[in-house]
Amino acid sequence: MLDRWQAYRRDALRDDLVAAFIVAVLLIPQSLAYALLAGLPPQVGVYATVLPMVAYAALGSSSVNSVGPVAVVALLTAQAIAPVLADGTPATAAALVLAAEAGLLLAAAALFRLDALAALLSTPVLHGFSTGAALAITLSQLPALLGSPARGFTAPQVVSSWWATGVVGQAWTAAFGVGALFLLWLLRRRAQALLARWLAPATASLLARCAPLVVVAGAIAVAWVLAADARGVALVGTLPAFALSLALPPLDAALWWRLLPSAVPLALVTFVSSLAVAEGLGLRRREQVDARRELTGLAAADLVSACSAGMPIGGSFSRGALNAEAGARTRAAGAWAALLMALAMLLLSAPLAWLPRAVLAATIVIAVLGVAEWRAFAEAWRYARSEFVVMVLVAALTLFVGAEAALLTGVALSIALLLQRSANPHVARIGRVGDTEHYRNVDRHEVQCMPGVLALRIDESLVFTNARRLAGVVAQHLATLPDTRRVVLLMSPVNAIDFSALEALRALHEMLAERGIRLDLSEVKGPVLDRLRAGGWEQWFRGRVFLSHHQGMQDGDAPPP
The missing domain is CATH 3.30.750.24 (STAS domain)
Incomplete structure (x- = not known):
């Protein structure tokens, strides 16, 4: 064991620590934002990042995949727990049960070697779902971006809620939200080219990915100087003292049974999307990814999140790519990032209280629109009209009905197309x-x-x-x-x-x-x-x-x- 530690310290420790520092700094605003997207207190996103990253580092297979709250999983979580909130169930309790169920389903799939289930979500279904989810998430964040009390996770919900409130927005909140959105868009397009004038291309690319931190820090400073809370701007507010509380999720049989139908598509999406991230990054690094170990790592991360006041998690391509570009050498970089993030939360909770929620909404919008599969629709139209129809239908159902209906319909249509093709042999x-x-x-x-x-x-x-x-x-x-x-x-x-x-x-x-x-x-x-x-x-x-x-x-x- 000592020999392994000495070899690791000599060969990879420094690179892993550098990558961990960069990822940890980026994770804080992202974790807060995705917890809010799921309808949970912002600190839940942090709790769902720290120990789950350690669990994945211990059992996963990808050296750079970064797990934690992600946009699509947060949307699925929000839609899954919304019905039980009407019965008085706390959102945090429902999220813990959902994370536990997803983790148990993933663990069962790993135990019985069911990684082939990833094939149920075909590429057209995934593209349609990711695009529809990006639009649904963007629409759900518009009220927060503009300062309206409207809420909802599908287009009809948001529009009807907006109409019922009669409040389009609030001027100061909209200024923060729209201003942050513009700066984030501008930095995404121009930051790398600007930095490349003075820095090496690899360094410029790495720093450009961290550019959102500049917007977040600037928004905190402006909100503090202007006393934004006194002007009606909704802030993150004082975060509770950072303390990881370990406990089993609520053992309410009725709640578990009610959330189980939502946990199944959530677990499937978690695995398929995270495996796609791990395999995509693995190809870049010529690294073999073990699908069964990915199931095991994700199951452990979800179960740990359920026992540490967290929420359902998944793999993030943006964070994984940043981890790889920052020079991460092993999975231990995820564990170091978790440690550094915990330390940062102990030191930065006071400044983060001044962060406007509209700015977090802007970071979500930029992130999800950046990964939407727009080009895939044109390619599917040229290649196979039937696959194009599946993509459009899944995207529309995700936007107007809900993620679960979209995924179930997408799987059913994919199987129907497969049967149609196989029933007519050439x-x-x-x-x-x-x-x-x-x-x-x-x-x-x-x-x-x-x-x-x-x-x-x-x-x-x-x-x-x-x-x-x-x-x-x-x-x-x-x-x-x-x-x-x-x-x-x-x-x-x-x-x-x-x-x-x-x-x-x-x-x-x-x-x-x-x-x-x-x-x-x-x-x-x-x-x-x-x-x-x-x-x-x-x-x-x-x-x-x-x-x-x-x-x-x-x-x-x-x-x-």
């Missing part, structure tokens, strides 16, 4: 290219077709969703080729075959036999051939199996294998 008639042994689609290439032999290539695995169409597809080709004596199926693209497909293959064999046509197969993969033999196909199959398709086309009278 079967191509193929012919020989010149004097080669290559066979290609007759509709795409100049090929030679052998008289009396129908050669077809099956471009899908044969399973229950598409197997029953096989005989019909072959019959359609035979209708245009009445002199066919043999059908040769090129099976190299077929990776799997189930019992339904075995029965469909038998039906095709019998249909052809009644017409006096022999069915042959070529280039059958070993696992597929094993399944055919396990199904007892030797009892009824009378054709031949060829090692290569060219052999099957040229040597039709070869003895069976």
